[in-house]
Amino acid sequence: MDRQLPAAASAFCDQLGIRYPIIGGAMYPCSNPELTAAVSEAGGIGVLQPISLTYVHGHDYREGIRLMRSLTARPIGMNALIEKSSKKYQQRMSEWIDIALEEGIRFFVTSLGKPDWVAERVHAVGGLVYHDVTELKWARIGLDCGADGLICVNNRAGGHAGPKSMQQLFEELHALDAPLVCAGGVGGAGEFWQALDAGYAACQLGTRFIASQECRASAAYKQAVIDANESDIVLSERVTGIPVSVINTDFIKRSGTRMGWLSRWMLSGHKTKHWMRLFYGLKSIWQLKHSSLDEKGEKDYWQAGKSVSEIDSVESCETIMQRLITD
Numbered sequence: 001m002d003r004q005l006p007a008a009a010s011a012f013c014d015q016l017g018i019r020y021p022i023i024g025g026a027m028y029p030c031s032n033p034e035l036t037a038a039v040s041e042a043g044g045i046g047v048l049q050p051i052s053l054t055y056v057h058g059h060d061y062r063e064g065i066r067l068m069r070s071l072t073a074r075p076i077g078m079n080a081l082i083e084k085s086s087k088k089y090q091q092r093m094s095e096w097i098d099i100a101l102e103e104g105i106r107f108f109v110t111s112l113g114k115p116d117w118v119a120e121r122v123h124a125v126g127g128l129v130y131h132d133v134t135e136l137k138w139a140r141i142g143l144d145c146g147a148d149g150l151i152c153v154n155n156r157a158g159g160h161a162g163p164k165s166m167q168q169l170f171e172e173l174h175a176l177d178a179p180l181v182c183a184g185g186v187g188g189a190g191e192f193w194q195a196l197d198a199g200y201a202a203c204q205l206g207t208r209f210i211a212s213q214e215c216r217a218s219a220a221y222k223q224a225v226i227d228a229n230e231s232d233i234v235l236s237e238r239v240t241g242i243p244v245s246v247i248n249t250d251f252i253k254r255s256g257t258r259m260g261w262l263s264r265w266m267l268s269g270h271k272t273k274h275w276m277r278l279f280y281g282l283k284s285i286w287q288l289k290h291s292s293l294d295e296k297g298e299k300d301y302w303q304a305g306k307s308v309s310e311i312d313s314v315e316s317c318e319t320i321m322q323r324l325i326t327d
Helices: 007-016 033-041 050-056 061-071 087-102 116-123 136-144 166-176 189-198 219-227 250-255 261-268 273-293 306-310 317-325
Strands: 022-024 045-048 077-081 107-111 128-133 149-153 180-183 202-205 233-236 244-247
Touching: 007 202, 022 033, 022 317, 033 045, 033 061, 033 317, 045 050, 045 061, 045 107, 050 061, 050 077, 061 087, 077 087, 087 116, 107 116, 116 128, 128 136, 136 149, 136 166, 149 166, 166 180, 166 189, 189 202, 189 306, 189 317
Parallel strands: 022 045, 022 202, 045 077, 077 107, 107 128, 128 149, 149 180, 180 202
Antiparallel strands: 233 244
8 A cells, every 4th residue: 555544443343353444335135244354365355234134135144154264254234223123123133133243243334223222232242333324423423322323324425315525524524533434436546545534444335345346236237337437426215315425327217216205205204104104115125136037137227325426337346445545
């Protein structure tokens, strides 16, 4: 590496036991075990996504973790979506976390809820919990609930993007005295070093690793990421009921990006919003699974962030990593 890492980034690497301050963000449906392991093996830390691992890519959860372990001896992480939904899902997530701990995983990224109960279990075995946030209010809640650091999701991220820029989020959160990870808009070395020089401890990348050799997303999906420009990324409410960053494909143009009046009304109701969120969740899980693996490209329903503007080829995770850290 031509440049020395800033102090915050160096401390992050030491904390996690990794070489480079790069997190391979958990992605539904694109986080197959080979991709997660390859990011870790290349010097960052790959984060597994349980539903992708089991439902999309067909692995028994524990055996999927062991497959990753067979591909790399370096640290891997787990993403825990802890929003209160059905009791069955909450129980399953609790079991997944326990299995991950049993299999030696010590880095957890929590999303969509209060991470206190996760932090309690993880800290008991010396692990770390970083929590997804989009603004100061959620950051304070996350830290009060035991989070060790914050994944700062900005307005250039794929998936559920936040409303603020990389710089705005840093200015809002840096006084909290916790490690901050930039999530969104990083596709090349320029953005990577810009974030570290601004004071971020690390960067989390998702879209860049879709266009990797190890990712099992279809060739059509990868080519769409390569071909897209920043202006091709739009926010759609029709994926999960919450705005999600997607490529503005023919399918998106035909179906539109705003939900209908009935869906909006049900999501605003105290008694009906749970059922509407469940409906959107099940619908998006099914649609995204089939669209990401469809080699014909007929189901062009693809999530991506604005870092597409910096992605022009499909490369190995090792090559991607070296391009990022070489200034």
